[in-house]
Amino acid sequence: MEKTKNTDIIKKYTMIIVLALILSFFAWRTGGAILLPMNVSSLISQNAYVFILATGMLLCILTGGNIDLSVGSVVCFVGAIGAVLMVNFKVNMYLAILAMALVGTLIGAWQGFWIAFVRIPPFIVTLAGMLVFRGLSNVVLNGMTVSIKEQEAFVNLFGGGANCYIPDFFGNGTLNLTCLLAGFLAVGIFLFLQIRSCRERRRKGYDRSGAFGFALKLSVVSAAVLAFTWRLSQHKGIPTVLIWVLIVVLIYGYLTSNTRVGRYFYAVGGNEKATRLSGINTNRVYFLAYLNMGFLAALAGMVTIARMTSAQPTYGQSYEMDAIGACFIGGASAYGGIGTVPGVIIGAVLMGVINLGMSLMGVDQNMQKVVKGLVLLAAVIFDVVSKRGGKLIAGN
């Protein structure tokens, strides 16, 4: 019994260990450059869209390894609509945001309808969506770039442009105290909640795992958060977009682990027939997954055009692959039913670190793609083979 427990722990934290190893590798090869405050900060702002999209993609993948290929195009399309509304039609910023969210959700509903109720394979529906919305983006933008530099309020709100940091309320120049304080606050809340729930579990006898593992987990997470915010505070503070990412991650993390709806995503992916025979409307679960994906793609669209301060018909290309990759590297099962939001975040960070590290090392763009592809393949091979009990070749 004890033996399986140890391997379980290793399996559970494989990706964290891998992340730590890769981070140290790049720290070594770049002479510590990857850990510079500026680079830590850009890791977040460059990859914000991946965090947001991967969270939505996780829900789709949970329902049975279903992916959404259209997200990149939807990001572009929604961004295009927002930019055109604000610039060409002088629509109020908040109305434009509302319109973008609505368009994204409607696209999600459209694709979700075919997938969930008519049972057209998601691959086909979203492949079609990928073409349709890429084309429509071109139509909306007339094939041109629409600059939103003038829409400063919008750009600032979604963390783009020059002013993309939360202002320091205690301004003393070198160290951003607001950021540091936020880090301590976050760690405090985290520790409080974790310890309280652990006590509760222990009191009722549901949890008999060792205190050592628990303490280790708490200290590693706290240290990571503090180190991270310390680095950020040395640069310019909290990137605005991090707030958006945190909101998404916290909400969806809670949704997937603590609510009935969240449970249903796992159930459908684990065994759809059993779920249906348990009185759960499985069609609705599929629908929700894609509806939500559309909504989050809209949010990613806002973040993207804010960061670029413009909308272009080429934005969002291969975003879907980044999101899908982050999910699978983060431990989501290619067959559905398994995967967590924290896992996906680690997957996304891992991809981001590899990108950044290789760029800093001056690795050729094309080789970067090769490496990322191989990492993704390796992650899924590891997942599949370890689930088969370590046998590499499947029985016939």
Added chain:
Amino acid sequence: MEKVLLEMKHITKTFPGVKALDDVNLKVAGGEIHALVGENGAGKSTLMNVLSGVYPHGSYQGEIFYQGGLCRFHTIRDSESRGIVIIHQELALIPYMTIGENMFLGNERGRSGKINWNETYAQAEELLLTVGLKESPRTLIKDIGVGKQQLAEIAKALAKQARLLILDEPTASLNEAESGALLELLLHFKRQGLTSILISHKLNEIASVADKITILRDGAVIETLDKKQDLITEDRIIRGMVGRELSDRFPGRGNRRVGAVRMEVRNWTVFHPLYPERRVVDDVSFTVRRGEVLGISGLMGAGRTELFMSIFGKSYGEAVSGSLFLEGRRVRLNSVRDAILHKLAYVTEDRKGNGLILKNSIRVNTTLANLGAVSRWGVIDRDREYGAANHYREKLNIKCPGVDRQVGNLSGGNQQKVLLAKWMFADPDILILDEPTRGIDVGSKYEIYCIINRLAEEGKSVILISSELPEVLAMSDRIYVMNEGRIVGELSGGEATQEAVMARILSGERGEQNGKD
């Protein structure tokens, strides 16, 4: 004398926790039709899977001698290359390929990877003539009926130069005329020297065509009857199949009081979801009482599962018609949700496929059908969820280190208990248990019988669908016998005997003759 074609000696095959075959000996002479009979789970299919290499050499004990030589088959291909071809009950044909393509699948005509279609269809045509199937070999499989598909499957076997043909329930889904034609074909093959092993529940067919009959029971050979020496009648075969003592494998019925009628079903008819003209459940009416264990007996494919799944929120079938009364009031259950809200629970026969989420924990599985009971405003209360899971873990004696254990890692018996826990947690009045003891060990079976008794004593109605006659007889207050989608008999638990139930099943089968259209 007749030459022995196949001899299986001392075959023992164990699955985790279950001995499926126990020192089985089988001798088949060349050119005979050898029937294999036994209840569901007696080990017939396992034995044939050992023979054909589905379970490779080494995964069982014992030896197989074929055409005088020792054989060690590792794959189905090995056995087929020696002319041993098995035709499974679930036909292995690909609907969107032609008859000819199917017949030579994996055995293609032609050279070095290139298929010679002329040769393929010419040979296919010839073989179709042999089996008496009047269809072009270019017809798609999906366009011909089940009876003709069965013939195509036999033609496919002949294309593999079959010397020993094994047919698993070949007539199960055929009508009377098709069955007759098929048996006639087997007799025709026999005259040409082809040997067949026939697995069937239809004893009248066996009595008429088989030369020898081997009876299996609980993984062991009971006897082999020879047409030349023994007088083979259906009663004689039945006696061999069921002759077992009930002894103390069952806890007994206990002292429960059967109350008033709780559920009534009238004129329930269900059609097959893929073949809309096929009636799977045919005008069935019955009642269920409070505090009663109602046994539903019948052979596989009798329509029992289909009947109860269609009642359970139309989770099976097309064009479901008939009326359902709960507590005297007519209700319409259009979804599983409705059924659960009306306090029905259906515990599936296929616990891995339809019942449990194997990669989730005991806790998650326990609460899945009634998450509302442990959550508030859509948020799950972990404490209450753990509480519920632990409560059932203790109540049903689920053996596990903790309720966070993955269900897939539990033994069959414990998985079954988790499945029961899940549906007991849904708080039903009527529990439909479909083959609740299939594939689990004797000890767990006994525990499940005790749970059934306890549920009945609490006033619940338990519907026990089971292919194991002794189980139905020992547990039920009342028994319905189903056959071919209809209820062909009702017996009270006290008086029913295995012979009486078997006789009803068989009489139902004979009554089939002037069939439906």
